[in-house]
Amino acid sequence: MVKYFNAALVLAAGLSGAVARSLSGAAHSAAFIGGSRAFGGRTSVAMQAANKKLPIMADEEVMSQKSHGTSDEPVMKNLKWGCDYDTADRICNFNRHYAEFAGYWTTTEFLKEVDRNGPTTYYDSVTGVPLFTAPVGRSMDDYLKESMSHGWPSFRDEEVNWDYVRCLSNGECISTTGTHLGHNLPDGNGNRYCINLVSVAGEPKEAN
Template identity: 50%
Template sequence: MDFSPACLRRLLAALLAAPFVCFAEEQCGGGAPMKSVSTFLGADLDYSVADHICCNNHRWAERRGYLNEPQVDLFSRLDPEAETVFYDSVCGIPLFVAPRGRSFDDFYEESLHHGWPSFRPEEMVSENVIIHEYGRMESKCGTHLGHNLPQGGVDRYCIDLVCIAGTPLDTTPIPLDESALTAEKFNATLYVSSAKENSGNDSQAKSRLITIIVGSLVGAVMVFMFAFVWYRKRKSAAKAEKMDSRQVEDDEKGDDWSRDLTEEDSS
């Protein structure tokens, strides 16, 4: 078995990452964000970031604070006296309506504090959003959105702006199930989200957390054991090498002593 440092590093990375691995699957129905994402509400969004984060990724996010960078400046482009509907950047279905159940200032401050648009259960169009294990979120179109990071026992959705910067489409380019709400069917004024009913009540959350903790501990213990065995093996090898070196020195001294005796006898 290879106990080299490189092998141990790879093993450690694999063990610690194992609980969080997401299996590869086609995102965005094989499509890409709509071109209008680049000019969402008159902002200058990076289309390449949208394409990567929304359609070729399950783990990473746009950089923290992107929503407040000068070329974006999201909240200066929103009407503080009205709700804004945010649409899927790929297929144009409604995903969030905000602010709802709180003030515009609360929406603004929470989003800036965390560094990404931050939504609450009342603001999510629950028919169009899927929350996977470990909080990963995507739309019914397969667009990566962000993660659910509950706070104070209430769900909080930390969402990538580039993935909710679409425009409404009456006909989506991606087939949807019957439960999904298209822009044509959606009435923001009358809509009531069902997400609040399940907020903070994920019965599997504790078991998933325990699985993550146990998996990480087991991984750490295994790495420690491998490292210990590797260390003992190296130490034993070094000791054996040192003993062999001493034996060689003793043999050489013995040969020198024998030669000296032979020379004395000859003389």
Template identity: 55%
Template sequence: MIVTISYSRNLFFALTAILSVALAYQPHPNSPRQRTQDSRRDFVRNVVALSVPASVSCLLPKFAHAEINVGGKPVYGDDKVIMGQKSHGTTENAVQENLRFEVDRAKADKISSYNRHFAEYGGYFTSRESYLDELRSAKGPITYYDSVSGKPLFVAPIGRSMSSFLAESEYHGWPSFRDEEVVWDNVRVLKGSGETVSTVGTHLGHNIPDKKGNR
């Protein structure tokens, strides 16, 4: 899912969501479902902290409880500053382990940290049946997290139905996000190329505007 996050008028992103965005997503923090799950996760975290190695902590997305500011005008970034060579390609660290929905970590890592132009094949996300099942059963917007840093990148759908979000994503081949669904604190569109990346250097996709605006 090429997280082609592209906005300039209405930012619409065709995100590499399942791979780059870690397919680690949670219901929106303001939904009743999220509040109920929050208390359960707090308990689980306490148990996990006492019984498993720290390396397994990536099973629970970081920043899951932090206040998330979604939408607003697109924020542009400088290619050399954000995507310059780091210790692990364009990022300091590799993608987290144990990605959800049996996503291939090696492929996700290559696309996220060692790639500037490509993504998994179009329609890949439709092969993740458990992902589609969770989307269809969701009672509200879902938050997508960066597979490297764990920071929130997108909250969708906002301003449209889940069926509309899925229909648009299936039409383009990758999960697609609009400007009001982007967490601009952690996402940048690179000047000139339209490449969309996270602030830690994760490749997310490209801005591919359509008649509705940026995508």
């Protein structure tokens, strides 16, 4: 039986353990970034405007019903790290509040296969576009330590590809085509995007 975590509960005060710690800095203001930023070897279109406030927000319309839930198509079959197809399709396309269970990503092949010597790019499990690259501005050990502490892969502003990632007013983190990714749960260090591994386990678009 597949277990799901109600991500809406993460937003409630008074939770214990790692979830509560993740909320400790929820009032921290978002960082500002000026100018353009290089991402994955190219300039991010979304960051060409100076002094862009992060996260970049979207309207609820992005998550409107389409031909396959909130997306135009199912998740791809060849997901990385042995991520479960049914779990991925449900979370990405037919879900707004639930997440893979805390620590799910550590039960996959991710920790065995991830590059420990350089950044890894994480692709949308539906469309194959690049959504995150990590680590950026920190070590792989720091990235993994933070992710393990909170239960989900956790990204910072500079690790997000703002060409394809948006947030809604309730903190939900989504792709520009309607894939549910996770939630932004700021802490004392700024925005922290807690993302389902099954949502970013796609192969690059050109490889499909």
